Amino acid sequence: MEMQLQSSGPPPSDESLAVRAMNEIRRMIFAGVLPGGTVVQDRKLAEQLGLSRTPVREALGRLAGEGYLRRDKRILTVQSVSFEDVMEILATRRLIEGETARLAAGRMTLPRLAELRAAIEGMIDPREVSHDRHWTVDDLVHQSIAEASGNRMMARLVKDLRERTRMFGLSRIPRRFDPGKAEHLAIIAALEQGDGDAAARAMTHHIDNARQGILDLLAGTPSYAAPAGAREDLKNQGSTS
Amino acid sequence: MEMQLQSSGPPPSDESLAVRAMNEIRRMIFAGVLPGGTVVQDRKLAEQLGLSRTPVREALGRLAGEGYLRRDKRILTVQSVSFEDVMEILATRRLIEGETARLAAGRMTLPRLAELRAAIEGMIDPREVSHDRHWTVDDLVHQSIAEASGNRMMARLVKDLRERTRMFGLSRIPRRFDPGKAEHLAIIAALEQGDGDAAARAMTHHIDNARQGILDLLAGTPSYAAPAGAREDLKNQGSTS
């Protein structure tokens, strides 16, 4: 039993096995195959992926460096993104992405903006949009803006922080993710006007809403109904400026 | 010739060799032993450190994951921090650290603040402060504030971004780094007042000055006198909000 990678991965591929392993493991983490807190054992994983420990360990080391895995003593666990983590991440994103939106104003071409608008409006039927689809469009919008900011560090940060947001259980929740649509369009509109301040406002507002959405969502989820007093503390993190 | 780690490192140490290697290599990078752009070869490095390739490769993979090294095809090079990078990093730090300062207001105890003040004022004689000393105090101040913000993500980011700032050649430049002293004290003062907005202002002002300091410094440095028009572009990155 050492056939696994060719199931959906690249058949021959010229990437190193370590890179492939890394991508595969990262995918597993995002897909929830390896939920937060899971202990990861290089031997098991290596066998599962059909390769030796070396490239797997290399991949694990790298993922640990990137913060997706955590080393406690000798055991490696999938870094779980807690509710508090998400709140902190969103507070950070609020800052960074607000700024990227501001910077992006006047730096994005109208055709490019039209593209984004089309992609956003392509999500016509709320019932049609799968989660993957939603995330794809969401990524496209936020990432395009971040990259248009001209600040590569911020763009990288946005990508990273968004990935972490995504690692929060939050997945497979049949949620009305459409409200984001109007907010996305508002951001695009501001960018089309070249109004950086308005774009920043629209972006921070969008992220504030996303946070509120999570808050509401969790309020209605039994297991999350009352995650201690942490909520009260974190509620203010984003609304200070 | 396989004695190197015991020269200044921990004699026996219970950390894994990989961790020790990572710390050592990171130190080499910060210390300028491995300047930006240097190609890193695991065999050479392993021999130099007196251990086998495995832990070294593990360390390198991890450092690459953290962004200190860069993989181009098959060769690993030390990530060089360009002038543009520093400007971008500072623009980002301006945002994040401004916010951490705001959040830290009212969250730091007066004794703690007094401690910081003492450390800052300990740098009495400008000629006395070595670069290490300067960085130590600087780290202490910024990191303490970041951690006091209560937002671990931001604190982590501050640490990371500051490390990267440090990777910029900027080292061994016999510069008057004292002006930072007054600015640091201004931040502390605002925090003692519990005035978040003032603290944020003081912090962003401090970082703006640091940026200007680099700009001035490089203007007087032949090899950096005119790093293309990039300067004009980046000059505005931080002063938008």
Place this chain on the structure above:
DNA sequence: CCCGGAGCAATGGTATACCAAAAGTATCCC
């Protein structure tokens, strides 16, 4: 029935052997 230790399986860490690709280097043909 419980406790403790002896043995054993599992697991992470490390070293090393091997391979293939790439980069030099020497050589040979024109």
Place this chain on the structure above:
DNA sequence: GGGATACTTTTGGTATACCATTGCTCCGGG
């Protein structure tokens, strides 16, 4: 003499063997 070709070396990637620690199981004595 110049350029192409073959050989040698270097180097990163991978597999695997080995070791030490950890934790578990199972057995025996109390």
